[in-house]
Amino acid sequence: TATPIFNFSAGPAVLPREVLQQAASEMLDWHGSGMSVMEMSHRGPEFISIYKQAVADLRELLNVPPNYKILFQQGGGLGQNAIVPLNLAGRRAQPATIDFVHTGSWSGKSLKEAARYANVNVAASSKDQAFTAVPPQASWKLTQDAAYLHICTNETIDGVEYNFVPEVPADVPIVADMSSHILSRVIDVSKYGVIFAGAQKNIGPAGLTLVIVREDLLEHALPICPSAFHWKTVAEHESMYNTPPTYAIYIAGLVFDWLKRQGGVAAMEQRNIEKARLLYAALDADDFYQNRVAKENRSRMNVPFYLRDEALNEQFLAGAKARGLLQLKGHKSVGGMRASIYNAMPIEGVQALVDYLNEFAGR
Ligand code: PMP
Structure with a gap:
């Protein structure tokens, strides 16, 4: 062998x-429908059932509270670097301030992009330690009325992972880029305002971006936020305001089912x-x-x-x-x-x- x-x-x-074997066996004919999942209308009953099951399984796996929406978007983690400030900077008088903790390459890219839409405050940085640690929370200089705090809870390039959930001022939600460790450990979703993750590490194929957002945070987009990236619009249309990445959602659903079978x-x-x-x-x-x-x-x-x-x-x-x-x-x-x-x-x-x-x- x-x-x-x-x-x-x-x-x-x-x-x-x-998962790959199951996808292969269903490639030409999904469940007797006579169609590949790639060929299905996203509004047809077959795909809607795939979508609903995927959302329900993910909600169960991460114990997502009822007041959080699960959105399937496109544009990857880097897309969210703009989509997040476009959706949340309106929580404060303009220009809003966004706090960042700079722990490596990905949080660095996020703060650079956010600076196009808001004032950025680097509350803490491990740059002078070559990004080999998460700065201890006691050293962070948080803004009391920040629109939100952005952290990258697992820095994929630097190999640095948070082992705590930060304490934040009362009305400052935490936005966490969990692209490279979502579903790898138990998390308390209720401690975060927004969690996002590109799918291509722990979820499924590239092209799908997962966003989990607390409902009250759907209301604060800047007027310039594109409709297709406006979380409220996306949520109201069950992630089908525009055509979602249907095949990637299907594979993600198979991965969620596999995870449930793993315990x-x-x-x-x-x-x-x-x-x-x-x-x-x-x-x-x-x-x-x-x-x-x-x-x-x-x-x-x-x-x-x-x-x-x-x-x-x-x-x-x-x-x-x-x-x-x-x-x-x-x-x-x-x-x-x-x-x-x-x-x-x-x-x-x-x-x-x-x-x-x-x-x-x-x-
Ligand atoms: N954030 C993290 C933590 C990542 O690992 C990556 C991709 N490696 C990104 C953001 C960017 O994701 P994308 O290429 O899907 O835009």
Whole structure:
């Protein structure tokens, strides 16, 4: 039998094998409808049933309270960097102030984009620590009447993950970019005003963006907010104001169903803790490899690391590929290596990577 392949891409990323097999078997004829899901009207009863089930399963998986809307949008995380301020800056007299905590590449992109629509206050930054930690909340300089606070709870490139929910002034909602760790751990949705995530890591194919928004936050868009990106309009039309990414929603629905069969988010979290423990232990065994992130902020999903001798990088990647360990090259902005170990990465994949790390280090 062929060597199993394990795909460590940061996204688009590995999907559960069973999901791909089910999609393949339903590709030409979904449930006897005579149509592929790709060919269905988004307003027909077949697709509406797929959509409703996906929303209901996601609501169950994340225990989303009834006063939150689940929206399926397009435009990715970077789209939300504009869509969020366009929808929320109107909570305050203009120009509004938005607070940001700058913990890495993605929160950096978010604050740069928001500055086109509002005043941006960087309440805290770990830039001078090369983004290797989340600044402790005690050091944050929050604005009492900010329109909202934006955080990126898992920095995909820097490998930094929050292990706490911030305390905020009474009327300042938290907006969290959870693109690269949503559904990987139990969260309390009620602590956030808005959660958004591009689908292409832990949810499904690229092209779908998930937004979970508290209902009272639908009312504060700037007049220039495009209608197709106005959350209130999107919510009123059940994410079908414009044609949604139907096939991506269908695959996401299959992933949600798979997650339920795995025991839900709490069960996934236990597995993710174990996978991360295994991998970091191998990286920490001696100084052959190096992960520079503060231990308490190390991401369970995205594990960047460097070889002590970077001249061996190409040899490391070639050896990994020969063993079926794919897409381990680090992001171009930081170099080195990165192993993304999302929900769909089985523990066998992490073990195969750990075996290779040990072998390559001559342990
Ligand atoms: N936020 C985070 C945390 C991400 O990891 C990414 C993509 N890697 C983005 C935003 C941008 O997403 P997109 O490319 O879908 O716009």
